[in-house]
Amino acid sequence: MTLRFGYGTNGLTDLRLDDALTLLADLGYDGVGLTLDHMHLDPMAPDLTARTRRVGRRLEQLGLGVTIETGARYVLDPRRKHGPSLLDPDPDQRAARVRLLLRAIQVAADLGAHAVHCFSGITPDGTSEDLAWKRLADALIPVVDAATGAGIPLAVEPEPGHLLSCLDDFHRLRTDLGAPDALGLTLDIGHCQCLEPASPADCVTAAAPWLRHVQIEDMRRGVHEHLPFGDGEIDFPPVLDALAATGYQGLTVVELPRHSHAGPQLAEQSLSFLHTALTALTAQTAHTAHTAHTAQTAHTARGPRGPVGAPAARGSSGAPAAEQGGIP
Template sequence: MTHEPHGFRLAYGTNGLTDLRLDDALALLADLGYRGVALTLDHMHLDPLAPDLARRTAAVAARIDQLGLAVAVETGARYVLDPRRKHGPSLLDPDPDARARRIGMLTDAVTVAADLGATALHCFSGHQPAGTPEETAWSRLADSFTPLVNAATAAGVPLAVEPEPGHLLADLAGFHRLRRLLGSPEALRLTLDIGHCRCLEPGPVPDCVTAAGPWLAHVQIEDMRRGVHEHLPFGAGEIDFPPVLAALATTGYAGLLSVELPRHSHAGPQLAAESHAFLTAALADARASRPSEVPR
């Protein structure tokens, strides 16, 4: 899959298009002008637990190549492993067999990402279990990540962990803590969610983007309000986007900039169209204010 030589590609997450068949979702995004897709492995979209995963992955690879889309693979499906526990079991589960199920799924996802020619494989830590001391949780997370980093290194796929509000690894400081625990492996990279920067990072959002720049492998984007972890359509939150996009361009990031609206599938096609128009206009505003820094 070819990438932009000097800038990021606009993409949309399939977790915001769960009412559409995957092929229909991919065709929609290409028709709207998106250059990429963030594919969440879930029961309705390239189920990672169903039979013939390699064959089904090959069919998706052929389709995204036909449509000219770059792809990142995301693993944040709510109930793909456990129909009763959101995001369970996690990499922090006290039960080692339960943790092994998550590690196994993520290891399979590394293979899927490699077979798709993905820009990155996204993942996150999970919540600190009740009764588990913080130091124990961080040690357990590092142990769980070790085989994943090894698999990603062997496959040549960036493993892009996302700081998630409410999780053990919740912010950029947590990302760097995990990096240090693992010895700063090259394969361990960062998924940055722009809304999360507004939600809980201490500084302005453009400063957060700049600080994250050296480790970026995947970027998600939506609107959000301070202190409230709710993914909002553009214009419904508090973020001023042109300075954020200018900061992202300045980092040299060349992966996907993927709209992340997982609770809006009921209006997915409409929001995908509106989001593309909004980001295109915001990029034009960013170029007008900082023409030497924002790619065309």
């Protein structure tokens, strides 16, 4: 069962980036969800290209894959969380978010990342739903074009409370944009538990054709709070089974952005939890396969002649049926 796990740097904000990367490599993670923020590869500071090269060299030394996250809280505006968004009434403000996403795509290309993550934002007061959807589609056109040119998928995340909040909303956006190949999906497993009508495992299966990035954590139904594994309600082995069945090759990134105070400990515990869940799932799969094989072997051994060791069926003359031209 091939799944590659990463940990989000938005859950390690008390660590320098190099320390965070070294920690994750030492723990055995396959990669990192790198949120572009003031403490970790600041996208707004000078010399971004040179700094990106240094990070790329370090990732290569450590053997870590990477996906680029763009959900930093105050990277564009020190007073507005996640502002401005792609839905902002001011076109100049929307353009600022677009420029951030374009920079993220360039960083992703330079690092060989498997995707760039983004989200829609909350619909501003006084903005109709139709207008909000139009703003979102219009703002993403140049971003999708850049992603297409760079060969880096843009993975939009349904976010509770945002305009684009669920899988159905993702498909609406795909339709509005003409279903471009570069437009994919970030699926957050906790969000599925929070608000999707289907189970998280069924959401994975339904999302498979568009899956470009996965975030994972525990959560409770109806409560948008990212929780350490075991503190919520999600049954993870079926989720991991469904994810493996899709053939998804990107990173599955632990997303605990409000737990940086305990980031190193939770990073270790999270990977242990996921590996334990995989081990249990592998054992269950092997047991199921063994049971099925045993049943099939017993059925084959019995066949039309009866159980192994029983006398062969005989015809009316007393000779074996096969010698009378019958079916053996």
